[in-house]
Amino acid sequence: MEFKQKIVTAGSKKRDYSRLINAIWMPLQEDYKEIIEDYLFISRKRSKSKFSIYKLQLSILGDLLQHTKAIDAMKIMLEKLAADSSLHKEDREKQIRTYQNQIGAVLLVNQSLKTIIDGIAWRCLNYNRVILSALSNKEDSGPVRLDEGLITELSVFSKEILHEKKRAIINDISNFLRTGDITTIDDNGDIELIEVKSSKKRGRRITRQKERLQEVVEFFNTGITKYEGTKLTILPCDVPLKNYLAIAKNIIAKARKTCCSSELIGNYMILECVDFEKLDDMDKVIEYFDSRHESVKNRWEQNNDVVFSFNSLDRRGFSANLAPFSVFPLSIEDITALMIGRIYLTYTINLTEILKIFEKDGWVIVDTCLRAKAEQLSTETPFAKIKKGNFNVEVPFADVARVIYEMLSLKVLIDTYNAQYNKGHQESISSLTNYTKESSLWD
Incomplete structure (x- = not known):
């Protein structure tokens, strides 16, 4: 056995994205297949384990953050390629297609990862399609990024699971959960929608978010709300279900x-x-x-x-x-x-x-x-x-x-x-x- 050492200096020079892109791992579907299978297995096999689902979400969040960086870097390369007149047209178009295909592959992996979290949400909310549909009635927040807001959300998320002993889901890494930042479910099945703020500032946007949360909570508790001037109600139906x-x-x-x-x-x-x-x-x-x-x-x-x-x-x-x-x-x-x-x-x-x-x-x-x-x-x-x-x-x-x-x-x-x-x-x-x-x- 032989020990070696190496010192790497990073950040001292202007980044060369043509080299940086090769240092960022960009997953293709087949490369990621076994990882997705493992994540999916844990989400189903350990669905009752709060800590297992907690760790799984952190792993998927880490992957999504990494993929956001990769896509950002590839988009920069696409901009440079589009502006590079020194390349032959055929070569430039070939490289552009390559990056576009890689972006598409990463986005498909991201969608698969979010779909796993969606499965967790469906189980936690007892497959209640009405609740899940209502919680998704909001624009997607876009790619997940590591910022002050996310760090604050992670702190609250960890507290809800590790200290409050609740099941909790980070909404930004799901498709269905778009109301609030964190959704928690206690052992009695009670659901709480948490909006996390990284500062004490108040404004019109925060007020609207609070009103939106109140409307959704009232709808779930009463089964009645207003939608485009019409009375909207939840209608229970106990007909036998069958699929193929x-x-x-x-x-x-x-x-x-x-x-x-x-x-x-x-x-x-x-x-x-x-x-x-x-x-x-x-x-x-x-x-x-x-x-x-x-x-x-x-x-x-x-x-x-x-x-x-x-x-x-x-x-x-x-x-x-x-x-x-x-x-x-x-x-x-x-x-x-x-x-x-x-x-x-x-x-x-x-x-x-x-x-x-x-x-x-x-x-x-x-x-x-x-x-x-x-x-x-x-x-x-x-x-x-x-x-x-x-x-x-x-x-x-x-x-x-x-x-x-x-x-x-x-x-x-x-x-x-x-x-x-x-x-x-x-x-x-x-x-x-x-x-x-x-x-x-x-x-």
Whole structure:
């Protein structure tokens, strides 16, 4: 054994970012796969251990801080490349694409890390979709950075877990928790939203934050609030819940062996899966998928049905309406593969067939966005307006998204609307459905 020494002097010269960029480790999906698997395992296996979840969050926070530095450095390099006229156009474009791809890879890893924290939030808040959706109703705070505010938050976060013995989550490293800085849950299930201030200064922004916290807390405690001038209430619903994630589990297992697999779900959706680690001939994959469910696809085409395709990488963009991958009842390996894009699911959904299923249950289709022109559509446009007797329902796209991405049984939506219909006439209010059996679907 031999000992050596080395002295490194840093910060004495102006930084050369062309060298600095090589000193910053930039994770690619495959490089980070095992780390994500380990983090995900701890989040699920040790979900009851306050200290384990505390340490896990600090590790993920450290990774996110490191990745922010890496992305900042790469963006500086992109600016320099764009201004560098000495490079040939082809060389410059190649280097730009390389950095852009690396930034994309880091962002996908970051989203996977935040999705793990989202799973912790879902478990701590007992899978209450209404609460989780309401807490996310705020703009994302952007990349996490080490500053005075974060240091103060970490001090409060540590105190809540180590001294107050509560479960606590750092909101900035999650997607769902955007109200306040820290969310705590005590052993009685009571939730506290903490807004941390690094100074005693007060201003209009702080007042608005305080008012926002008060509104959210009142909504959760009373189940009633005002939204855009309309009364909004939480509506408990105890209909049985069912999804088809067991089918997803099976076709992922097949794809891991043969590269690709496909199944038909309820005559209204085709689920396809590709394992990119097994992919060696894309033409054969396309040929395989084209040969599957030919009679169904031909019938859809002959009927001129409205059919759209979506994919699992759509989940890179956060949606407050959808459960995170990290609570799906799949293996650690399968969830990780979905999050980083190694496993790729395509959902081909027949929207016309969905409307027909509602009609078979006795609902009348009053209107649907499928009849509208593109310029008539907006984010507020419902998928359909349906009625039974004098009872009218607007079916939001959020419900259809659950049928697609969570593979929720369409029967659950129909049973939900039937339960509302059976309650008879109600005052004109908007409601958020809180499924009391939500936890039965996950983990």
